[in-house]
Amino acid sequence: NCPYCDSKNGIIRKIGNFNFIHDTTFSSQFKNKKNFEENYINTENSITSNISILNPLKIFRILQKIKIEDLEILDMNQINTRPENLMLTYIPVPPLAIRPSILIGEKTSNEDDLTIKLAEIQQLNLQIKKNIFNGVEIENLMESWNMLQIESARYLNSEIFPKENDLKTSKGLYQRLKGKNGRFRGNLSGKRVDFSARTVISPDPSLPLNMVGIPFQIASKLTFPEKINKINFERLRRNVNRGSSMHPGANFIVDLFGKKITIQGKNNLFKQPELREGFRIERHLKNNDIVLFNRQPSLHRVSIMAHRVKIVRGKTFKFNSCNCKPYNADFDGDEMNIHVPQTQKARAEAITLMNQTLNIITPRNGELQVAPTQDLLSSSFMITSKDQFFSIDSFSKFFNLSDQPEMKKILPIPAIIKPLELWTGKQIFSSIIFNKHKNSFSQNFTDTIQTIEKIYSLNEKQCSPFVCPYEGWILFQKGQLLAGRIGKNTIGSGDKSSIYSMLATSHSFKFTIECMLKNSLIGSKWISEFGFSIGIDDVSSKSSFFCEKKRLISHGYNLCQSIHSVFQKQKNEHKIQKILSFIRDDLGKYCMKIKSLKNNSSLVMVASGSKGSIVNLAQMISCLGQQSVNGARISCGIFGRTLPSLKFNNSKIIPIYNGFIENSLNQGLTNGDFFFSRYRRTRRSYRYCS
Structure with a gap:
């Protein structure tokens, strides 16, 4: 009971949109709310005098009676705050700028939704005042008062009491603020600029x-x-003379008094205003101007960076593919924005704080986020293979891509002198990409740098790292690439031990992106000269491979049968799933062994880290492997079957009945294989949706 008025405290339930029920019937008998609800439903005489309806006026009176000493319990300031202030007693009326009137013709106007709703509230107020003055019965007065409550609620949120026959839903204050087109998301967080x-x-x-x-x-x-x-002065005068149709020209002239003069087409010299110092010329963008480049959604700070401008042909924004990761961009139709700072101070601030050159390392963990990707990794992998040699003509084409006149006078010593002078692809990376004529890469990296690529010996032990059949051991000594094929672990992003990450740490960021640019130029030049394409022959296999595939699968089945007969069901499931997953991995490694990296583009992409993995390769060439749902094999349904056509034998284990697919994507899938492969993805999407 209340310590002040000895009133009973019961359970409060909401009824309708603005009324509450206060029930004290079982408050002294049941302390548990769940028991109260069960007994309340089964009680016939539940609606008694112990139930009272709390309308907004009663709630306001109750809140007024709360003493100052009890405000500390509610965590309220005892001086400037009262609980009844949480209830609206005055309607906020916005200014006319928020609810403007739209003129229709000369005499009529269309009022805003808020204005119409405020007029209805005022009319109901006047009606209640008139009813009180005339002494109308309390039922009629309460009806008008309830209508006033409804209209006030619609003024704040028009979706609370929707009208059935209202074709056009009016917008309340809540509707103007919420959603994508509301004030916050549409006009504050994101706006048209x-x-x-x-x-x-x-x-x-x-x-x-x-x-x-x-x-x-x-x-x-x-x-x-x-x-x-x-x-x-002379440069801007020439821009004005060219007009707005010729680039680089100008569009507007602003005089000392702030008057803006539009320049249309090619400017007429006789109509040209006299230019003076202090005039502002709104000229076209030109090379080396500073702009902000942004891709939405802007999830972190490097989603918008400052770049220099290069005027190009075409109708699309162009940038180097090494910058894709910070923007999370790809080239399948993505759109991006540019913003032009309008003051010298804004330009200086953008190029100082948001410069792309100074943001090549992620602030999250210090890893390199600007690095070669995809095609550049594949081309770098092929160029640095040990069977790639270039004549003086081919080598000079790559050598001339670097903009260093001092470097062109000094060619490196050829790897093969007789009968023909030939240079290796490793020399291209050593002498062109990582060359700095004043402070060379070799002078700073005197120690030996060793890294391991993705396909290093395929986890098989070798007597020496230099005998890796896939050239997965990378060795830099005194700035020269002596062994290995360059891949993602060496020049890609996400690894602090990569060459570019070391360059960013020991040299300057500017030198690092210059090396990436030369890598990009050489990689694109190599692809345009020699080509790089994938076909159905890259994922086809010979009969000898199918014999090895049959042997590995039958050996795995025998192991699963042995485990099934020895261990209990709870223990053997995990072991069986592990063995079946190893079958696909072993087949993928066998594909890497029997196929040549020289003539197989799919293997090159996997080995270089450009795209895909050994598992993807195995699924295309050998088999899809075990399909798992929630970390386990596909279990039986209500009739003890995974498919209606499959009947289980408890004494013998058959992996294909529980989702093991022996066929590859190249061979084609049966109906059961297709169902199992789709079933796994469908269950995963259901889990994400829920």
Whole structure:
């Protein structure tokens, strides 16, 4: 009971949208709420005098009676706050700028939804005042008062009391704030801004990593206001003379008084205003201007970075594919935005804090996030193989890609001198990519650097790392690549022991992205010269492979049968699943052994870390392997079967009945194989949705 008025405290339940029920019937008999609800339902005489309806006015009176000493229990400030202040007694009326009137014709106007709702509330208020003055019965007065409560609630949230015959739903204050087009998401967090552009992105390996290619059509629309002084007077005068249709031109002239003059087409010299120092010319974007490059969703700070501008042909934004990871971008139709800072101070702040050159290392864990990917990894892997040799003509084509005149005068010593001078692909990486004429890579890396690639001996022990049949052992000594094929572990992202990560630590970020640019140029040049494509022959196999596949699968089945007969069911399931998963892995490694890396593009992509894995290779060539759901093999249904056509034998284990697929994607799947492969994905999507 209440210590002040000795009133009973019961259970409060909500009824309707603004009324509550206070029930004290079983408050003294049942302490557990669950028992109360069960007994309340079974009681016939539950609606008694112990039940009272709490309307908003009663609740307001109860909150008013709470003493100041009890406010500390509610964690309220005892000086400036009262509990009854949590209830609205005054309706907030927004200014006319928020609810403007729209003129329709000369005499009529269309009022805003908020204005209409405020007029209805005012009308109900006047009606209640009139009823009180005339002494209307309490039932009619309460009916008007309830209508006032409903209209006030609709004013705040129009979805609480929807009207059945109302074709157009009015917008309350809550509807103006919530959702994608509300004030927060539509006008504050994300808004339409000036001096921005959006279009599709495409890769350009010849662009420096800190530059973005802007199409001519966009560069002639976006402008930067530049103030005329003695140094830039002639340049800006030429921009004004070219007009708005010729690039680089200008679109507007702003005089000393702030008057803006539009330049249309090619400017007429006779109509040209006299330019003076202090005028602002809104000129077109030109090379080396500073813009902000952004891809949504902006999940971390490197989703928007400052780049230099390069005017290019076409209608898409172009940038180097090494920058894909920080933006989480790909080139399957993604769109990105650019924003042009409009003051010199904003430009300086952008290029200082948001410069792409200074953000190649992720702030999360210090790993490199700007690095070669996909095609560049595959081409680097092929160039640095031990059977790749280049003549003086081919080597000079790669050598001329570097913009270092001092370096072109000094060619490295050829690996083969007679009968023909030949250079290796490893020399390309050593002498071109990691060369710095003043402070060379070899002078700073005097120690031996060793890394292991993804396919190093396929986890088999070798007598020496240099005899790895797949050239998975990478050796740098005094800045020279002596052994191994370059792959993702050596030049890719996500590894602090990679060469580019070491360069970023010991050298400057600028030198690191210069090396990546040369890597990008050489990789794209090699692919354009020699080609790189995948076909059905890359995932086809000979009859000898199917014999080995049959032997491995039968050996795995025999092991599973032995475990099934020795151990209990709870213990053998995990062991059987482990053996069946090893069958696919062993077949994948066998595919790597029997196929040549020289003529098989699918193996090159897996070995270099460009795309895919040994498991994907095994699924295309050998078998799909064991399909698991929730970490276990596919279990039987209610009739003791996984499929209606499969009948189990408890004494003998048959893995294909529990989701082991012997066929590969190249061979084709049976109906049962297809069901098991889809069943696994369907269960996973259901789990994610739930």
